[in-house]
Amino acid sequence: MRLLQIIDKYHDGGGKERFLYDLTQKIRANDSETAVICLDYSGTSIWGGEIGCEMMTFDKAWRDNVQAFKPDALLWHVSPNTTDEVKELALKYPLFSIVHNVTCPAGTRLFRDKDEICMCSTGLKCMVNWYVRRCGINKAPKEAFRLFKKSQATHDLFKQSKAIYVATQAMKQSLEWEGIDPNQIKLFDITLGSLTDVGPINNVTRQDTILNILYVGRLSYNKGVQYLISAISELKTRGIDIACYIVGGGWYEDRLINLVEDKELRQFIHFIGKVDSVKIKQYYQNADIVVVPSIWYEAAGLVVPEARQAGKPVVVFDSGGLSEWSHMMNHIYVAKRKDSFDLANTILTAKEQRHTEYNDNLFRTMYTDIYQDLLEQDCENYL
Structure with a gap:
């Protein structure tokens, strides 16, 4: 053929x-x-x-x-x-x-x-x-x-x-x-059969209590990073010790940086820019939770299975096909689309369940x- x-x-x-x-x-x-x-x-x-x-x-x-x-x-x-x-x-x-x-x-x-x-x-x-x-x-x-x-x-x-x-x-x-x-x-199956077993959550061992949040993707309006920034602001008001790393670039980056500065979050939210695949693996390794806050009608979002294969829980907005990953893999947490308050709550839920005992992978051959x-x-x- x-x-x-x-x-x-x-x-x-x-x-x-x-x-x-x-x-x-x-x-x-x-x-x-x-x-x-x-x-x-x-x-x-x-x-x-x-x-x-x-x-x-x-x-x-x-x-x-x-x-x-x-x-x-x-x-x-x-x-x-x-x-x-x-x-x-x-x-x-x-x-x-x-x-x-x-x-x-x-x-x-x-x-x-x-x-x-x-x-x-x-x-x-x-x-x-x-x-x-x-x-x-x-x-x-x-x-x-x-x-x-x-x-x-x-x-x-x-x-x-x-x-x-x-x-x-x-x-x-x-x-x-x-x-x-x-x-x-x-x-x-957009993973081409690679998700036969994503394995347990790979918790980070470190002395501090900082919750490390990771975003990986383009910086455009429809990717919803502005809602993640507002969720980080909400978590700070609750006294959560947190750091957020935003990996990627795009036309909306300057506006996102301005939003971070307006909310006085510059020391907690870090814009990394574009990095190659080797460096991305390091950011996954250091992360506690990966967040995919897309607000557009996203098809699937390959960053979700990528993050789970790295052993990380993933929080997504209920937008397009993103929530469907929760029927295929464990430790996928779904927040209400364009709701920063619920996104903050869902991040905390993922945080509390990171150390739960591993259940069998949910991936279906559907x-x-x-x-x-x-x-x-x-x-x-x-x-």
Whole structure:
């Protein structure tokens, strides 16, 4: 089987890129062949070595390069930026789609005026909400309209897909809001079988009583770090000795730093910036609790199983598919979305239960193995 994977950009650091890397290793280990084509890429070795397959870009010779590879099928890691190329390729090869994020024009399903979740299908009203409900990130009308048309093109391509893979029930629901046939949609294990046993909590041994909180991810409005900062403020008012480490970077960082200073928390909240995978492991090792406070309609959030594999309890907001991890792993604690007071309470609950006796891992085989399903069943039906 020869599988051509399509992604918009391949850079070190993103969850979608990490999944593609892991899937590529599994494909190669099962004696199949794969290649990746993208708009551009930089490093590909952050997760343990070079990706180990041909990397192509959509340059002037891309059609010839694809033809030379002779793919049996396409696996599209969905992005609005590659719809034109995928539309052309889907005329020649069977198309299978993996949806990593919501597919509305804004890509978040979040009304930032009141931090509410949008449950509407993509339509002309999106152009109004882009500015009135602030679901867009202050982009020019021309760019807003471009993304609106790209969202429509994405949904048209779904209708051409032989199968659509999503990681959570929440993502399945988001596609159904867009009018996608639920019979096309399949749930798959986004960890690719790596969570057979996440093990007990790895408590940190140290002399001080400081509670170390860790956030790992992009610093954008929809990631909800502003709510974590407010929760830290609440915990300080209760006399909790606490330190919070924020690992990552992004456009919202300056505003978050200003919020920390306004709340006089600068000595308790530390902005680390972007770090490589080796250093991230050290931050996980030193953490007591990892917090994922996303307020947008997050698909799954690979940082959650990553943190549990590091032996850490995880607190998440009930947003998108994040809460579904609590049905698959132990020591996942769910707080009410956009509620800093409940987030603070849930952090304390996680703190108290860190030393409880280990129970069997809750991971369920409730999802399909995307490799086996795609290559041994779905593809064979169309070849």
